[in-house]
Structure formats: C-alpha cells, structure tokens
Amino acid sequence: MQAILRHLRLVRLFWSTSLAAEMEYRLNFVVASINSVGTLAGGIFGLFLFYRTGYRPGGWRWEEALVVMGLFTLLEGFTRTLLTPNLGRIVAHVQTGTLDFVLLKPISSQFWLSMRNFSPWGLPDVALGLGVIAYSAWRLGVAPAAIAAGLVPVALSVVTLYSLWFILGTTTIWFVKTYNVTEVLRGLLEAGMYPLAAYPAGYRIFFTFVVPVAFLTTVPAEIVLGREGQSMLFVAAAVAMGLLAFSIAFWRFALRYYTSASS
Amino acid sequence: MPIIVAEHLSKSYRAAAKEPGMLGTLRHFVRRRYRLIEAVRDVSFSIEPGEIVGFLGPNGAGKTTALKMLSGLIHPTAGRCEVAGHTPFARDSAFLRSITLVMGQKQQLIWDLPVLDSLRINAAVYDIPEAEARRRVDELAAMLGLTTQLTQPVRKLSLGERMKAELMAALLHRPSILFLDEPTLGLDVNAQASVREFLLSYNQRHGATILLTSHYKADITALCRREMLIDKGTLIYDGDLAAMIERLAPCREVRLDLRRAYAAEELAPFGEVRTIEGRAAHLLVRREDLTRVLPRILSDLDVEDLTVGDPPVEQIIGQVFNGQASANADVQTPTPGAAQGAAT
The missing domain is CATH 3.40.50.300 (P-loop containing nucleotide triphosphate hydrolases)
Structure with missing residues (x-):
C-alpha cells in the first residue's frame, strides 16, 4: 500500500513538472485542438462515405461504428498524452546515455520511463473521444450501468496499447534508432478507427492475431454494446495482461544487453 | 574492510568495424564484421x-x-x-x-x-x-x-x-x-x-x-x-x-607561441624540444630549472604567449611506464597487468 502511495505521489510530481515545462508553449494547445478536431472530422467523414449508401459492415449500425471511432480517438489522446512523450524518449535516453541515470534510481526503470512525462496536448482528443462515445451511447439508448461496465474493457485496451508501445520501445536497446518502428505501429493502429468487420478476412486475422488492433477498439465496443458476451472480456483481459507481463519481462531481458553510450 | x-574485472565489447568510403559502407550494411574490444582487462x-x-x-x-x-x-x-x-x-x-x-x-x-x-x-x-x-x-x-x-x-x-x-x-x-x-x-x-x-x-x-x-x-x-x-x-x-x-617526470611543459618560426637548434638551449609546429613550440623544462629558464626565454626569444603546464597524461603514463620498467622498486602494488603491460 505504501509503495502504491509513493508511486502515486511520484506520478503527481512527474506530471506537474512536465506540465509546467509544456505550459511554456501556449500556442501548442490551439494547434493540438485544431489537429484533434480535424482528425476526428476526417474519420467521421470516411465512416459517413461507407454508410451513405446504406452499406453496413458486419451489421454495425452508424452509431455503433461511431463508438469505435470514439474509442479510437480516446486512445489517440492517451497516446499523445502519455505514450509519445514517454516512450518516444527512450530512443534519446539510449542515444545520449541518460538512461544511466534512470537505471541508477531506486525505482522501477519501466515505471520511470513510462510515467515520467505528461503532455496536455492529447487531452482534446480524450475529450472529443468521450464526447463521441457519450453521443452514440445516448442515441443507442445504452444504459448508464452498461457504460460504467464498459470502463473495464476500455482500461484493458489502454493496457494493451501501452504494452505494444513499450515492447517496441524496448527494442531501442539493440537497434538504437527505432523512430520508424513506432511510425509503422501508429500506421497499423489507424486500422482501429473502423469496426474490424469493415475489413476483408485476411486483414481481420492479421489485426487480431499479429497486431492485436481488434482488442484496442472493436472488442471493447462489442462488449459495451452487448454484441459480445463476458467470455470476450476474459479474452481481452488475457491479451492485455499477457502483453503487459511480456513487456516487463522483455525490458528486463533487454537491459542485460544495454551497453550504455560511451562518454 | x-x-x-x-x-x-574484465569487459569486452563487440564493435562493428567499418571501412571508409561507399564500398565500405555497402559492405558494412550487407555483411557486418565485428571486432572484439577489450575495454577493461583483468583489473x-x-x-x-x-x-x-x-x-x-x-x-x-x-x-x-x-x-x-x-x-x-x-x-x-x-x-x-x-x-x-x-x-x-x-x-x-x-x-x-x-x-x-x-x-x-x-x-x-x-x-x-x-x-x-x-x-x-x-x-x-x-x-x-x-x-x-x-x-x-x-x-x-x-x-x-x-x-x-x-x-x-x-x-x-x-x-x-x-x-x-x-x-x-x-x-x-x-x-x-x-x-x-x-x-x-x-x-x-x-x-x-x-x-x-x-x-x-x-x-x-x-x-x-x-x-x-x-x-x-x-x-x-x-x-x-x-x-x-x-x-x-x-x-x-x-x-x-x-x-x-615528481620523481619520474620531473619536467614541466612550456608552450610557446612565437612571433616568428624558430629552428629546433635555436630552442634547444632552453629545454628539451618536444614539438615545433610553425610558430608554436613545446619544450620540456626540468622543474628546478624553470625559474631560471623562463626569464631567458622571454628575453632571448620573440615570444607572443607562454604557458607552463604539466605534460599530458599520455606522456606521464609513458614516463611512469618506462620508470616502472627500470625502477621496479617504486611499484607499491604490482598487478599481473603491470607486468603484462610493461612487456608489450
């Protein structure tokens, strides 16, 4: 318990300091907001093109597909708030050798590397994503209790997304330059913008078993909307926990190969 | 205690070896060759x-x-x-x-x-x-x-x-x-x-x-x-x-920026000439001679700038090395590495 409190205190301190550093740049907020609105509008327009003709991929209704879109935007916000600012920096830490300082702190290096920074510029995405989900849920008449229960699958998809990023970030220890890899991952994750049923079978298999995009947006949406039962929740939990455990083990394994940039 | x-204690690294030039780069990209670097040996x-x-x-x-x-x-x-x-x-x-x-x-x-x-x-x-x-x-x-x-x-x-x-x-x-x-x-x-x-x-x-x-x-x-x-x-x-x-490297290094180029023979009377590069010269002067030699340098040579310092670490190491080989009595804790190092 004491350890949890200590870590929470640290997170508060980490985030308040990085917020202080980010707040130096006010114009960024405007740019980030415009960017978020633009991306979401583009996504919804794409979805609209699908549905305009009456085509319903996999039997998903317009509002149901919007839930997926909302989840995608929410995760995009999470990525910009925590994943990019933290995991994107692992490369710099390895290149300049400042990872040394992180490793010598009496605290989990994975915790430090994952939580040290906080960027407010993803918050507009988070707000928009929540807005779209709330709107669709209201249109679909989803019960508040079902929405509350939906927090669990959403939390699981956050864990899945984080683990995927961290596993990729870890490969920096060997390859040093991995900017491109995270770009490829982001590109693949874009697929999560639409219900997986909208893709041909081959893609669906790829996005379920190779890069588990399905578990990021489609599966949680299916659980919230009651399209899938509790058993799917267990599968999602197993995927999330499995990936998280793997990311922890993989990081420990990678550190054995860390040679530290020479001075 | x-x-x-x-x-x-030993540490060796595998470092990629790459030849210069485009061909070297291509070869390096296709088939990487590594070389073992022994950064620390039996310390x-x-x-x-x-x-x-x-x-x-x-x-x-x-x-x-x-x-x-x-x-x-x-x-x-x-x-x-x-x-x-x-x-x-x-x-x-x-x-x-x-x-x-x-x-x-x-x-x-x-x-x-x-x-x-x-x-x-x-x-x-x-x-x-x-x-x-x-x-x-x-x-x-x-x-x-x-x-x-x-x-x-x-x-x-x-x-x-x-x-x-x-x-x-x-x-x-x-x-x-x-x-x-x-x-x-x-x-x-x-x-x-x-x-x-x-x-x-x-x-x-x-x-x-x-x-x-x-x-x-x-x-x-x-x-x-x-x-x-x-x-x-x-x-x-x-x-x-x-x-x-103090015992083995009893010299100070005098770095001179001169207004004209001097030949080594002209500088020899003041100390041991290490290098001359155009108008810059490095001399080694024994510590006990320093106070006597410096005024002479300033009066006899056309000096723009003069600094006195310790010879670089590399040189001291060289001197310690040679001193060690000849006067082994100075070594307080001989290590296996010392003998090996002196032999190479």
Whole structure:
C-alpha cells in the first residue's frame, strides 16, 4: 500500500513538472485542438462515405461504428498524452546515455520511463473521444450501468496499447534508432478507427492475431454494446495482461544487453 | 574492510568495424564484421571506506567502463566486483541508495525547469521527507555557493553552475560511495577548483568514499592520495602517483607561441624540444630549472604567449611506464597487468 502511495505521489510530481515545462508553449494547445478536431472530422467523414449508401459492415449500425471511432480517438489522446512523450524518449535516453541515470534510481526503470512525462496536448482528443462515445451511447439508448461496465474493457485496451508501445520501445536497446518502428505501429493502429468487420478476412486475422488492433477498439465496443458476451472480456483481459507481463519481462531481458553510450 | 572490491574485472565489447568510403559502407550494411574490444582487462583492486581514489588514464583507457561496472550499469564479461557488500549489476534498492554516479558529459537535470524542480523529484524518488530534503538542499547549496541559481531554469545556468547543480542532484540522497566520471570536464579553472573543494569537504563531512576519473592531473593531485593508472584496459599503477610523478617526470611543459618560426637548434638551449609546429613550440623544462629558464626565454626569444603546464597524461603514463620498467622498486602494488603491460 505504501509503495502504491509513493508511486502515486511520484506520478503527481512527474506530471506537474512536465506540465509546467509544456505550459511554456501556449500556442501548442490551439494547434493540438485544431489537429484533434480535424482528425476526428476526417474519420467521421470516411465512416459517413461507407454508410451513405446504406452499406453496413458486419451489421454495425452508424452509431455503433461511431463508438469505435470514439474509442479510437480516446486512445489517440492517451497516446499523445502519455505514450509519445514517454516512450518516444527512450530512443534519446539510449542515444545520449541518460538512461544511466534512470537505471541508477531506486525505482522501477519501466515505471520511470513510462510515467515520467505528461503532455496536455492529447487531452482534446480524450475529450472529443468521450464526447463521441457519450453521443452514440445516448442515441443507442445504452444504459448508464452498461457504460460504467464498459470502463473495464476500455482500461484493458489502454493496457494493451501501452504494452505494444513499450515492447517496441524496448527494442531501442539493440537497434538504437527505432523512430520508424513506432511510425509503422501508429500506421497499423489507424486500422482501429473502423469496426474490424469493415475489413476483408485476411486483414481481420492479421489485426487480431499479429497486431492485436481488434482488442484496442472493436472488442471493447462489442462488449459495451452487448454484441459480445463476458467470455470476450476474459479474452481481452488475457491479451492485455499477457502483453503487459511480456513487456516487463522483455525490458528486463533487454537491459542485460544495454551497453550504455560511451562518454 | 574494503568497501569496493574488484577481482580480475574484465569487459569486452563487440564493435562493428567499418571501412571508409561507399564500398565500405555497402559492405558494412550487407555483411557486418565485428571486432572484439577489450575495454577493461583483468583489473583487481580494493578501496577502503573514506578513501578518495583517482582513476587516471588517456581517452579510451577503460576508466568509464570500469566505473559503469562498479555502479551496476553494465555487466562484467569476467571477474567480479562488490560494492558496499552488494553485487552492483543486481541494482537492488539498498545498493542504489548508497551510491551515486556523476558524469561530466551527461546531465540528469530537467533542461526547461529550475534546479529545485529536479531536486524535488529526486527527493521523492529517494523517499526523502520534504523538510529533510529542504535542509539538505540548503546545506549543499551553501557548500557549493549556489543560491539564486536554484530558481533559474537549468538552460540559463553557466556550465560551472550546472555542474554544481548536477552534484546537488546526485548527492541529495547522501550516498556513501561516489563514482565521478570527469566531474570537472570543460569547466574553467575557478569552477574546477571549487568543485574539487566541495568534493573534499563532502568526503570529510560524510566520510564518503570517492572514486573519480579525470584526465586533468590537477584534479587527481588535489584530491587523491592514491591513484590508479589505467591504460589500454590494464591497471599499470596503483599507489601514490603524485610523489611518483615528481620523481619520474620531473619536467614541466612550456608552450610557446612565437612571433616568428624558430629552428629546433635555436630552442634547444632552453629545454628539451618536444614539438615545433610553425610558430608554436613545446619544450620540456626540468622543474628546478624553470625559474631560471623562463626569464631567458622571454628575453632571448620573440615570444607572443607562454604557458607552463604539466605534460599530458599520455606522456606521464609513458614516463611512469618506462620508470616502472627500470625502477621496479617504486611499484607499491604490482598487478599481473603491470607486468603484462610493461612487456608489450
């Protein structure tokens, strides 16, 4: 318990300091907001093109597909708030050798590397994503209790997304330059913008078993909307926990190969 | 009982070898060839609590690699080391709380924020209660002569102030073992001196053990009574180096910027001519002759600028080497490496 409190205190301190550093740049907020609105509008327009003709991929209704879109935007916000600012920096830490300082702190290096920074510029995405989900849920008449229960699958998809990023970030220890890899991952994750049923079978298999995009947006949406039962929740939990455990083990394994940039 | 023990410590790296030019690049891309670099070779020593020991050697000698093994950042290829009863590479919490590593070329402070913000984070990471942290910050700030600088963003600090702030961040948890890698690198003479004074008083106040690397001889002679000389990964000397240098390298280096080029014969009467490059010349002058020779240089030669310093570490090492080969009696703790090194 004491350890949890200590870590929470640290997170508060980490985030308040990085917020202080980010707040130096006010114009960024405007740019980030415009960017978020633009991306979401583009996504919804794409979805609209699908549905305009009456085509319903996999039997998903317009509002149901919007839930997926909302989840995608929410995760995009999470990525910009925590994943990019933290995991994107692992490369710099390895290149300049400042990872040394992180490793010598009496605290989990994975915790430090994952939580040290906080960027407010993803918050507009988070707000928009929540807005779209709330709107669709209201249109679909989803019960508040079902929405509350939906927090669990959403939390699981956050864990899945984080683990995927961290596993990729870890490969920096060997390859040093991995900017491109995270770009490829982001590109693949874009697929999560639409219900997986909208893709041909081959893609669906790829996005379920190779890069588990399905578990990021489609599966949680299916659980919230009651399209899938509790058993799917267990599968999602197993995927999330499995990936998280793997990311922890993989990081420990990678550190054995860390040679530290020479001075 | 020693607080730091290294036994037959070795570290070798696999480094990619690449030939220059486009063809070399292509070959390097298609089929990479590696070469084994032995950064540290069979080094053994032990350090008692409270000692200040200098690690002296040219660039690439293996000093930093040795420090990284002792602080637990990298795993030794062979041999073992123990620091305060812990195996460093396990990096357990008790070990990490008892050591610190300061690197002259890397910084842990947050660039955009005042020093105090970084210190607050470190205090929280090391579980130091707020009131106690404030007390320690005040104490360290007073010792280092930092005051108003603590509320300035790090990017606005001078190099010397930044190094002092780095020391504060590194020492806030009051470690008993300090690994310092080139802590005075790039600092001007005054800042170097004040960092040295601070380290000495920290050592006295807290009985801390300090192992520092430097290639400024002044750092070493001012702080350490014991020096370890490392070259090409091998420990070639362990003992009181300052005294030994006085005996074996009794010369000072006189660097001259001249208004015209002189021939070696013209400069020979003043000392041993090391190099002449255009109008710049390096002479070695015996210490006892220095006061007599300098006025003569200034009056007889057309001098634009003149500086007197110690010969570079590489040269001292060469001299220590040769001295060791001829006068083995000076070696206090002969190591297997020393014999091997002298033979090559």
